[in-house]
Amino acid sequence: MPPVVRFAVRRLGRAILTLWFASTVTFLLLRLLPGNPALAVASPNMTVQARNILLHQYGLDQPLLTQYGKYLWQLLHGNLGVSFTQQVPVSSVLLARLPWTLLLTGSSLLLTIAVGIPLGVLAATRPHKVLDRFIQVFGVGVQSLFVPTVGIFLLFVFGLQLHWLPIGGAYTPGVYGAAWYGSIIAHLVLPGVSLMLVQLGSYVLTLRATLIDSLGEDYTVLANAKGLPRSKVVWKHALRNALLPTTTLIGLNLGYLVGGAVLTETVFAYPGVGRGIYEAVTQLDYPVLQGAFVLLAATVVVVNMLTDLAYGVLDPRVRTV
């Protein structure tokens, strides 16, 4: 078997094992939570007998091992089950919310990269100057921010005081066509910027540090000595090597695309997966929670696997690991 294929198979095996582990832990942890779904869902007027019937309908009166077996069997067939509270397949519950989360987290990631890389370059090319120090302070500052704090601050200033941007939701109901897209973007700005700000620091500081190192390397000195323009030395030679840790960072953030915005979605009433998880927790809707956590785990695992595979292709030494 060619090394690349062996490498890919090994990574795939690890990914499947990780997914199994994550889904099993989720299954068990949910059943350790206090309370039971019949109490969370049923009207207080329901008698004990009626609640027991409900538990039977949910399959929660069966032995744990039987429940687990059924759960795994469903999972292997791509079936995430049916929501206790909504009586619809979990896949449709999640798919209805997933596009909003991907839009929010994807946009904020792109924005973070678009702002973070130039800021990192700006700081690294002016080491220990005023601008560099300012960017460093800014980077450390935003890195220490808590996303709900940023969100509420932006909400207060740009939503409530200045009335520039809407304060919640994903769009204004009752608008169509171009206006709908405009409304989507307007509603995306505050949660997107909040997420971008809390992620930005790590990008700026990581890139600054690695780029300063790259700019001191022999090949950069040689490029300068050859009389290449400064911009070409920085952007073509030094930045390419300095970007490797930033690429890892992007890979990590990509993995958290689905699960990384729970708090932001809650603050801005954004209709994504995060808010769905929050609601499912309060209702002890096991199938939705199991499905959501499998989805989150799968995102992380798949992105990590793709990153591993990409590294394997880019750096032959990795294939032997």
Add this chain to the structure above:
Amino acid sequence: MRARIPLTVVAAIAAAATVAACSPAPPSSSGGGGGSSSDTLTIATTTDVVNFNPLIGNSRTDDWITDLMYPRLLTIDANGNKQPYLAKDYGYSNPTTGYYDIRDDMKWSDGQPVTAADVAYTINAILKDKPAGNTTYGQMSNVSGATATSSTRVELHLTRPDSTVIPEVGFWMNVVPQHVFQPHGSVATFPNNSDWVSAGPYKLVSAVKGQSYTLDRVTPYPFAPNNTPTLQKIVYRVYPDINSEILALKNGDVDLIGNSLPPAQVKSLQTSAGIKVQEAPGLGYEHMAFNMTKKPLDNLQVRQALADSVDYNAIRSVVLQGQAVTTGSSPIPPVLKDWVDPSLKEYTYDPTKAKQLLAQAGVSNLKLNLIYSLEDPVSSQAATIIKDDEAKAGITINLEGQERNTYLANTASGNYDIYLGNFAIMDDPTTNMSLTYLPGGAINYSLVNDPALSSLIKQAQSTTDQSTQKQLITQAATTVHNDVYDDVMYMQNLYFAYSDKWTGFTVKPSELLSLLDPQSLANVKKTG
């Protein structure tokens, strides 16, 4: 370098395109809201619709939205009295047969008439399928079935005389269209999440979970001027909490907040420009239940000592900022004026007397745990005052604020000394006392088992003579009061905020109906 720039641009475009491709699809203009601001009312809510099937749904938003589509047989007026809605007349033809005579002028939005067959189907389906979260099921323990004897008359067959069935089923049950629901089999598993059919005043046309729910006007609707609801559209928008809702109202994003305001926000909103605050009576109460299966709480003097140690007036003044009234320590909310017994007086705050009662009971160094839900800020604050007050009588209270599901689990298993919580809607004293004080009652949190009290409640259930029923319930409430089977602290008045650009709301008791009752929303309009 020349080759790299296009590559970067291509990568950026590809990434942006991927994000765009994963993005939500735009709504179609035929079913996603719209209308000008003068004929669209936007209402803020803090919870999503959990289930669109009114026989399953269990969140407040479920009720608000499904109430606009699936009529109840009865409604209540400002004094909590049952009033006709879909049913024109109702009562008992003999002790074990109840009936509703329903209107003949209501139609489902697909043109089918609303008939007695729909009512009978709904009752029988609830009995057969026992849908989760259905309040009515618990009220039909003495109902064996229902029959439509004509297109406008439905009869309920009882296994024993039960005077609470007709008013309670009439008020709590939403009637669903048989021709829509029956083909889907069990009502306990039918999600009803598309192609809605409504009897008015409005019909759901678009639902985006976590975002908004849009309803269109349905005609004819006999409770609106010229059979036409005044609004073309109603939009419910979802916000994470009441504070976000208040911001949205101030910002002009919504016209009305569906949820009642926290006491601390009422005064500030009352003085805010462009905002009106409307008071609505509560229909429930906050109480402490002493677990009578545990010693020494089975001792009347100990319960009296606990009840006499708390300054209820301080709780109402400090925690609720005066937005609550005493019930006279009676389990009948004052809004039910026809049922209230004015001779019952609130337990007197007297720590010295409480100490004497404990001494007489031979109890010293009393230590008890008190559970409450951390999600309820009013209970959380009241619990602290209770702890401090009881300490003055020498009673140590260990406060156990709990996450909601833990609280529910402990409540169900009787794992507490003192339960602190509230009932949101206690619309029928006989039903509520049977649920609260009969052995095995679903909300009998004191775990009381007093044969004399049970006898009074069961007699009240059995009689269809209202004056006899009131007499029996008054006696039962007096027993609960005197024997401290429940420590009812107050009934909270509710406050709702809306934009002063709107007028014509009808106010009904409780957060369930408040300004959002279907008849209210069918008549509301813009000022000027």
